[in-house]
Amino acid sequence: MSYEKVKQAEEIIVGTKQTVKALKSDLVKEVIVALDADEIIRNKVIEAAQEKQVPILYVDSMAKLGKACGIDVKAASVAIIR
Numbered sequence: 001m002s003y004e005k006v007k008q009a010e011e012i013i014v015g016t017k018q019t020v021k022a023l024k025s026d027l028v029k030e031v032i033v034a035l036d037a038d039e040i041i042r043n044k045v046i047e048a049a050q051e052k053q054v055p056i057l058y059v060d061s062m063a064k065l066g067k068a069c070g071i072d073v074k075a076a077s078v079a080i081i082r
Contacts, residue, residue, distance in 0.1 A: 002057040011081040023048040027081050030079075031049045033077045035059065
């Protein structure tokens, strides 16, 4: 499951702005997007990932994604770094 991938990843970037920035810098090997995030926010990450041909995984909950990252707040997106 994608939450487990986040927990096991050596290096991650949490948050939409940081994820998009990392995608533009070609640092990302995979992106995880929460389906309950705002559509505009989701689309920013999805478009950037598709542009760079980075695989996108989807999870159902921002709260669970944040918890998988080890933070106490919700996370709309996470980038797994190369």
